[in-house]
Amino acid sequence: MSGALRLPRSILDAIRAHGRETYPHECCGFLLGAPQAGEAVELLRASNAREDSPQNRYLIPPVEFVRAQRDADQRGLDIVGFYHSHPDHPARPSAFDRDHAWPGYAYLIAEVRGGEPLDLRGFRLETVGGVFHEISLEEA
Amino acid sequence: MSVKVFLPGPLRGLFEGAASVEVEATSVGEAIAALVARAPALGPQLLAEGGALRSYVNVYVNDDDVRGRGGLDAVLEPGDTLSIVPSIAGGAGDEEAAKIAAAQAAVRQAGRVELPLSREEVRRYSRHLILPDVGLAGQVKLKNARVLLIGVGGLGSPLALYLAAAGVGTLGLVDADVVDETNLQRQVIHGTSDVGRPKLDSAADRLREINPNVRVEKHETMLSSANALELFRQYDLVADGTDNFPTRYLVNDACVLTGKPNVYGSIFRFEGQASVFAAKDGPCYRCLYPEPPPPGLVPSCAEGGVLGILPGVIGLLQATEVVKLILGIGEPLVGRLLLFDALAMSFRELKLRKDPNCPVCGPNPTVRELIDYQAFCGIRPEDDVLAGEQRTISARALKTRLDAGEVIAIVDVREPQEFELCSLPGARLIPLGELPVRLSELDSACEFVIHCRTGKRSAQAIELLAQSGFSRARLLNLEGGIDAWARDVDPAMPRY
Numbered sequence: 001m002s003g004a005l006r007l008p009r010s011i012l013d014a015i016r017a018h019g020r021e022t023y024p025h026e027c028c029g030f031l032l033g034a035p036q037a038g039e040a041v042e043l044l045r046a047s048n049a050r051e052d053s054p055q056n057r058y059l060i061p062p063v064e065f066v067r068a069q070r071d072a073d074q075r076g077l078d079i080v081g082f083y084h085s086h087p088d089h090p091a092r093p094s095a096f097d098r099d100h101a102w103p104g105y106a107y108l109i110a111e112v113r114g115g116e117p118l119d120l121r122g123f124r125l126e127t128v129g130g131v132f133h134e135i136s137l138e139e140a
Numbered sequence: 141m142s143v144k145v146f147l148p149g150p151l152r153g154l155f156e157g158a159a160s161v162e163v164e165a166t167s168v169g170e171a172i173a174a175l176v177a178r179a180p181a182l183g184p185q186l187l188a189e190g191g192a193l194r195s196y197v198n199v200y201v202n203d204d205d206v207r208g209r210g211g212l213d214a215v216l217e218p219g220d221t222l223s224i225v226p227s228i229a230g231g232a233g234d235e236e237a238a239k240i241a242a243a244q245a246a247v248r249q250a251g252r253v254e255l256p257l258s259r260e261e262v263r264r265y266s267r268h269l270i271l272p273d274v275g276l277a278g279q280v281k282l283k284n285a286r287v288l289l290i291g292v293g294g295l296g297s298p299l300a301l302y303l304a305a306a307g308v309g310t311l312g313l314v315d316a317d318v319v320d321e322t323n324l325q326r327q328v329i330h331g332t333s334d335v336g337r338p339k340l341d342s343a344a345d346r347l348r349e350i351n352p353n354v355r356v357e358k359h360e361t362m363l364s365s366a367n368a369l370e371l372f373r374q375y376d377l378v379a380d381g382t383d384n385f386p387t388r389y390l391v392n393d394a395c396v397l398t399g400k401p402n403v404y405g406s407i408f409r410f411e412g413q414a415s416v417f418a419a420k421d422g423p424c425y426r427c428l429y430p431e432p433p434p435p436g437l438v439p440s441c442a443e444g445g446v447l448g449i450l451p452g453v454i455g456l457l458q459a460t461e462v463v464k465l466i467l468g469i470g471e472p473l474v475g476r477l478l479l480f481d482a483l484a485m486s487f488r489e490l491k492l493r494k495d496p497n498c499p500v501c502g503p504n505p506t507v508r509e510l511i512d513y514q515a516f517c518g519i520r521p522e523d524d525v526l527a528g529e530q531r532t533i534s535a536r537a538l539k540t541r542l543d544a545g546e547v548i549a550i551v552d553v554r555e556p557q558e559f560e561l562c563s564l565p566g567a568r569l570i571p572l573g574e575l576p577v578r579l580s581e582l583d584s585a586c587e588f589v590i591h592c593r594t595g596k597r598s599a600q601a602i603e604l605l606a607q608s609g610f611s612r613a614r615l616l617n618l619e620g621g622i623d624a625w626a627r628d629v630d631p632a633m634p635r636y
Contacts, residue, residue: 026231035149050231057231062198062205065225069148073159078149082228089232097230100196103185104150107230128185 004136005080005106005122007031007040012137014043016117019085019110025054028084030068031106032077039140040080040106044068057096058084081106081122088112091119093132101125106135143171143216146223154179160221168199169212171222186224198225256280261353265307278467279307283353285466288312288375288400290363290391292343294451295381295405295458297329302459304347304354308466311347312357312375315339322636326448363387365510368394377465379403379458383442385432386513392417392425393510396501403461405454410447410482412454415473415492416461418501422474427495432517443597445557450482530602533616535625538589549586552622553601554593562622562633564591572597575604584610591618591625593636 011031018027028048033040046064050057060082072078082105086092091111093101101107103125111119123132146160155161155178163178165171172193176183188194192212199206200223206214216222257265257279268274268282285308289296292315300311319327319334319342327339334342340358347356361367363382372378372394380391380402388406395402395418402417404425417424457478464470477490499506533541541548542565550567552559559569570578572592582588582605590598590605595617602615618624626633 028228046228050229053231055232058229060228062200062225062227063203065148065198065228066200066203066223069146069223069225078152080149084230086232094230094232100227100229102148102150102196102226102228104153105226 003038003124003133004138005031005038005040005108006138006140007033008140011040011043012120012139015083015085015108015110015120016112018045018083019087019112019117020115022048022054022085023112023115024087026050026056026058026085026087027110028058028060028082030060030065030082031080031108032068032072033080035078035080035104042077043083044071046082055087056089079105081108083108083110085110085112085117088114091121093123098125098132101132103127103130107132108137141166141216141218144221145171145175146221148224148226150226151179151182151185151224154182166216167212168201168206168214168216168222171216172199172212196227196229198227199223200225257283261307264351264353268307273469274467278469281466281468282307282463283309285377286310286312286375287462287466288314288372288378289381290314290378290387291381291383292327292329292339293317293323293381293383294326294407294446295455296343296379297327298452298455299379299381299459299462300343300347301329301350302456303462304351304356306459306463307351308354308462310355310357310375312359312371313340313343314359314361314363314371315343316360316362322442326446326451328452363390365390365513368510369398372398372400375400377401377403377462379405379462381405381455381458386517388425389432389516390510390513393500393507396424397508397510401465403458403465405451405458407446407450407454409444410450412450412457412480412482413477414454414457414461414480415477416465419465419472419474421494423492423494424498424501426500427498428477428492430495430498434518445555447482450480453480453482530599531612531616532619533589534619535628538618538625539629547587548616549582549588551582551588551590551601552592553590553597554622558593558636561636562626564622564625567591572601575601576608579605579608582610584614587614587616589616589618592621594621594623595619 018029026048029046030044031040032042032044046060048054049059049061069079086109091109093109106122106124108122110117122135122137124135125132142162143165144160144162147155152158163171163174165174172186186194186197193199201214201220265279268279269276287303287308289299289311292300292313303311317339319330319337319339321335323330324332329346330342338360340360344356344358347354359371368390378391378395378400380388382388382391392402401419404417405414406412461473464472475492477492479488496502550564552563552567552569553572553575555571556569590601592598598617602617605615606612623635626635
């Protein structure tokens, strides 16, 4: 594990709840907080723009990103990372996840099996196109 | 002109934590270049080799994605703001991988290994399972695949044997023939003890022996316009191992109409061809050959002969394409015709284009349902009774008349290599193809008995002679050809 992300239990519960709601499709959203401090304080849901294959793909509409970034900036927060669910698939980044990830953000993945959230794990990409490292999720 | 660029969090570190920076630029490309000039580490993150924006980087001018406004060339107006927006995407991966991963996760929880393959299958397919690009996911694709083989003859034999061994889960076999001794030289799925058995039974036994995990679905029927569509719909793809033009066009059209790829192969003497027709966006057999050749111009293997090994080579090219299509790997033989010459031992490749005017797979098709392919290929039903209109003589009757000392000119229209195997007493050899230019060798006043191996080519020869002025009354077709002679008159003569 390299690095850690602290976040309140309410955010972890909210990610799981979102995954349960959208099952069998993937859910996704933003984590806002203080990246420097390794801390998330708020969850912001996003819509999944991948209507063609929502059961195994997600795409946060760029417009929602712009809005989230502006909103965070205005409130003195920043985007710490993102979460999404893997319906009936382990909470492990896929090659597709890696190819679309940015260094500097935390990526949280929730395994939702048969509609029930199980595992929830966090990852961070070290370099562009590099490998994911798992980060520990600590309850604040 | 000064433009404000908003940065996402991860890039702010390169600009002392600033959420936005001002750069001098009149286009998006200039703005990005100015940013990279100030923070060179930004270059590889935003731009791919060649200078285009990376696929996971979006740039917005105000609220518009620049990809819709000319990309990096998009012009900036005074007061515009630029936002660099990470594309946040991902997902579990493809469905099959997800299923397997789910199975594996279930296993980890249960503390034992439970895969979508049995222990016996894992061991059987181990060389596939450790092969990159196949692996467990690929083997499961093979297991779930349904492949229809048209014909279990020369091409169908290697196809069926290797696809079964490779673990293709379901093989549909279409054939209505019985194993014949003359098949054994190349149809390696059948053995000597199978002679006289239906080919489907013989093949099914052999496939069960090779791989009992494969489900063999037997369709003991002649493929026809009446049954092809229903049959094809039950399978993922079709491999064509037919030896005649009507069925070849039927297979092609039915594949186009049902949207199933047609893995094609054909053989003649020492040469063969293979391609994949009717794949999505690829050409079909009719794009290559819009019209069939006139009947009789291209002899079948039964008439022209074939090197026994040749269907092995071509059938395995087809099998390779079938497996690639199922796995979704490599470059399929779509839009390419592979030509093989066994004597030169050479492969050549022709590029095939989809014919925009193709009557079957073009944008304005005129063939929307299956047609009468016998008629399309110029084979009229009366051809079969043509011999009936002609005068015939049985082998026994010919023997009686020859024994009585009657003067009858016997003309053998087979090929020289057939003549070498066996011939009738006193027969003159004029191969059918040479007949038109050797008419002068024949005295039209004579009575002729024309023969070939079984009576088909001799019927054509009689038509040709009749049209050239020979009297039909003096042209006799030897019924059943030299084969009937060997059967009824001279048991010592070899039959082939």
